[in-house]
Amino acid sequence: MIIILKSGVSDEQIEHVIRRIEDMGLRTHLSRGTYRTIIGVIGDEARLQDAPLGAIPGVAEVIPVLPPYKLASREAHPESSVVDVAGVKIGGGYLGMIAGPCAVEGHERLDQIAGAIKAAGANLLRGGAFKPRTSPYAYQGMGEEGLKILRDVGDKHGMPVVTEVMDPRYVDLVERYADMIQIGARNMQNFSLLTEVGRTKKPVLLKRGMSATVVDLLMSAEYILSQGNPNVVLCERGIKSFDTSARNLFDVAAVPTTKGLSHLPIIVDPSHATGRPDLIPACALAGVAAGADGVHIEVHNCPEQAMSDGPQALLPEQYAKLAATIKELAKLFNKTISALTPS
Amino acid sequence: MIIILKSGVSDEQIEHVIRRIEDMGLRTHLSRGTYRTIIGVIGDEARLQDAPLGAIPGVAEVIPVLPPYKLASREAHPESSVVDVAGVKIGGGYLGMIAGPCAVEGHERLDQIAGAIKAAGANLLRGGAFKPRTSPYAYQGMGEEGLKILRDVGDKHGMPVVTEVMDPRYVDLVERYADMIQIGARNMQNFSLLTEVGRTKKPVLLKRGMSATVVDLLMSAEYILSQGNPNVVLCERGIKSFDTSARNLFDVAAVPTTKGLSHLPIIVDPSHATGRPDLIPACALAGVAAGADGVHIEVHNCPEQAMSDGPQALLPEQYAKLAATIKELAKLFNKTISALTPS
């Protein structure tokens, strides 16, 4: 940690800062420059992470040197992690192909969609039973009934299933049905919920918040990891921007940025990132070319009747075409797509 | 609602769109322009709010005419609402003066701070018992013990108290101790939590999320209102921006924007909006001049020992100076500050 002092700081103030740091069991190294005096902190910086050093009189700026996430950092774990979702691997050379409708709407519809996407190459089935909707008057999902249908259809097709949980009171319930638990973008900093899923044994798909930096995302992953659950997959799904031509701004550079900082797998979700079927294929391919460990796509066989987010769904035939190109890219970049047992 | 069709739309597609809308019990009005055909929808637009009209082939764009929030809208309730927090009024000409430390850290400290800010003119005491912290390793608050201290100190000084709840499982607990329940920025779209506080009888202080538009904020208020709790006070506390000279970007225009759209009171929180004591007074005054119904300020008597957010706290004497100027502005703009019984 480096502490830059204000110009004109008094010797007394410098003394006070040094004493505060040394009281916390660390050593200091004073450097008087032409314009500014700087204090380098030597020792375990983590002890200071929570100390309000910036509030000490005379301090201009506090610059941490270590990342505030430890378990998520690549320094702590140089090799890329592989997360195993009931046999389907994501990360470390494995590409996850997650697809399915926004919401579980009924057994027959989900069965049709699952059959189509599995044939196209998907290896993980998604579907929401609890839907976070901006409007209290909008469709909120089927609840436990939806979880049962998802489990059933997943089992029938031999596809592991992923579904979202929004409320810490339902984590146990969702854990019983799902192979992977999703935390949505709006809950990325719902710390109670993160703590609760960190106590489960199921892999977690953690979506980036719409105004979260990559570091914020890693801090939220740290909440889950610090509870003992090492199986976190990150997901870039678009952030806020002034250009409203798409629903969000797809930050493809978040993929290599995250890979530099962390060992955790990161996938892309161009469906939520753009909200526009005409942009989804190009962004999905961009994500894979940038090194993403998987692609998450919403697919519906009748978007105009979808209970949620219909306008952004791909049709099964559009997904099949996209998945075929993803497979070619995967080959070019030496990525493996975990195979399922044919249904 | 106006539906703009794609250029080159077929008559069959137009027919299909019209049928879908009429099946939902609404009438349509077709208008063929030089370049585009447009369908006006006549009747209760709310019935269509959840329908994926944008996914129907031939539809280019769907433009709603009514705001998607009803109870929060000024059209539904032309007069500005006044929210009464245990005798302290906010809105409709009343200015709330909320102040206190970021976190409740102990009885003595809170008592000192409460005494000082009350003397300066604050009429509502804030203090966190559950703290939403970006890092799992940071101080998380005193929990119920903190709530007790807050209640005690509030009662001693005759100040109503406001504190944050982060988890739907703790809403009952917080409701027992607090006069006003705060929903923090990171939970603005935690819909389970919004629903739960909507079921309480206590006024709610709803903070704007860091990437929420004003409309998003009103939609979240609608969640609370739709559960039967009419006492919602909105709070502008800074949004994300590319300019990182302050912690967030204080969106003072959100005050008149919100007042145009909604009857709900809106206050400003320059402490979180800027995170910099040198900017807080100017932004607080700007907020009042722009028409805000109150000011929320973090105050600590020893910022360098604060357990949370020390570097952004004002000292009691800085707060006193600011509060004196706010009172002059209030006079200029004919605003009333609810008086407390002297302690």
Add this chain to the structure above:
Amino acid sequence: MIIILKSGVSDEQIEHVIRRIEDMGLRTHLSRGTYRTIIGVIGDEARLQDAPLGAIPGVAEVIPVLPPYKLASREAHPESSVVDVAGVKIGGGYLGMIAGPCAVEGHERLDQIAGAIKAAGANLLRGGAFKPRTSPYAYQGMGEEGLKILRDVGDKHGMPVVTEVMDPRYVDLVERYADMIQIGARNMQNFSLLTEVGRTKKPVLLKRGMSATVVDLLMSAEYILSQGNPNVVLCERGIKSFDTSARNLFDVAAVPTTKGLSHLPIIVDPSHATGRPDLIPACALAGVAAGADGVHIEVHNCPEQAMSDGPQALLPEQYAKLAATIKELAKLFNKTISALTPS
């Protein structure tokens, strides 16, 4: 164009709006809905583009139906344009490989770099003679001397050259030396400059401004096209964002968005979009996978001695490795890279 009137608009006001529009030679179509009255405008919307209809009493919102750019729009020119830069084609299936140092620093250095990047697969040489620098104290470029060196080295290696112009007074000078004229991001809305390059006969590389929407970019292209110069290549080079982990935010979705709206080629510049050599290769590949018509990369053989932007340059060997993968992607996506005569 659709004009939505305010609720409570008077008949007199409606009459006035209609008269204003009909006075401009257009017809109207009135539609009274349950909540709002709407006026559809029939006829050549372009006549109204400049009229302040939003200022007429009673008007709530004015929604244009046609894009405000005509020459740049895909509706006006359905086939993708191919821009020919002294024999090197960009767009319509051709991938431009632009590379070179940020600034021309001397003959020998540029010669070395040009030799290396040509061997790696570049087919257009870039280098700045006039540098737009944030600081007045920073290196401002070699001026005409730099242009001469660029021309010379380009000729020696048989590579067409592209260089930036910042000032309308230097357009003639730059046109004499360059095969393609670049307009930098900071000048994307320098309308005098756009008009001036629109009068030249040379292809223009138009970079997206840091806070320009895709539509803003197309409006700036329209300035050039409307002067009679049809050879415009757009360039995505990163926009402003709250996440400062990279210099800018690489908006890869701008590639398919632009291609949907316009026939003009669009390339990507991951060097300026990220400013980080560790992110450039991933973003370059993402751009090509998303359908970009070319890749613009800064290369320097001794970044620590570069006069400008050294920290973001790739080394020649890094470029060679990246270019090899780009060629594989090009093959996968059936793109052609115009060949140069071997030097």
Add this chain to the structure above:
Amino acid sequence: MIIILKSGVSDEQIEHVIRRIEDMGLRTHLSRGTYRTIIGVIGDEARLQDAPLGAIPGVAEVIPVLPPYKLASREAHPESSVVDVAGVKIGGGYLGMIAGPCAVEGHERLDQIAGAIKAAGANLLRGGAFKPRTSPYAYQGMGEEGLKILRDVGDKHGMPVVTEVMDPRYVDLVERYADMIQIGARNMQNFSLLTEVGRTKKPVLLKRGMSATVVDLLMSAEYILSQGNPNVVLCERGIKSFDTSARNLFDVAAVPTTKGLSHLPIIVDPSHATGRPDLIPACALAGVAAGADGVHIEVHNCPEQAMSDGPQALLPEQYAKLAATIKELAKLFNKTISALTPS
């Protein structure tokens, strides 16, 4: 300047960094921490401003300690500057009241508007003769004819005049007619233009670019100051944001932020910052309460016939009401408004 080295940096690399810095005539101070080695640079940091230290192998981050603007910084000039525009003072306790139409449209109209705003309290007349328009098909201004009218009307009413220049070739022309030269937001980083107005003797009104940080704005001011023109007034006029409820986001905190960093006056322009007459008064008052040195407002007596930006203009009577409240605020904050000779 502080140079943070990468973890695992070799002694040879450290040596190389130190040599590079010492070769530039500066001294270094090495500090080996537990996790990172840091090099403090002692001496005139400005010598390094242009050196690509970040490109040297082993360097992780370069943190400058001094601001890159010197003449604009408050360290260099602790007292607030007062800029005198033909007798009207701005800054250092003086509040400039700039008002007028977006564009000069004719003598009679400008004369009417000038009479009305002067009566209301404006002391500087604005009006555009060269208009930067997003569309090449939009009204571009009256040119020199407009400048003549502006000069004439200003003289008649005894009001100094301010008008925009967009092209370095017209700086001489504009300087002949104007008392203050405006650089618009889109040209804030048009460095040729900044250099050219820096060579004039007239005060400059420099508007903040839509994606410029406060530091970027000060760097652009530095261009003008470094050419010998010390009379620069900054102007906050809204930046880009994801919330599109107003045209731009009015960054009122930029006022105190700038005042902390620089001695230059800063005014606010709520007309361009919001583009909405219903928000302009609240934002103007917010700006003054936050400490702005002036207010820039667009006023038109018939917005629906305005040649440019009609929908955002205030009517003269709206301006008069606002100006009256601004005067009360000025009194409260001890600000003086330079008086004009009555016409």
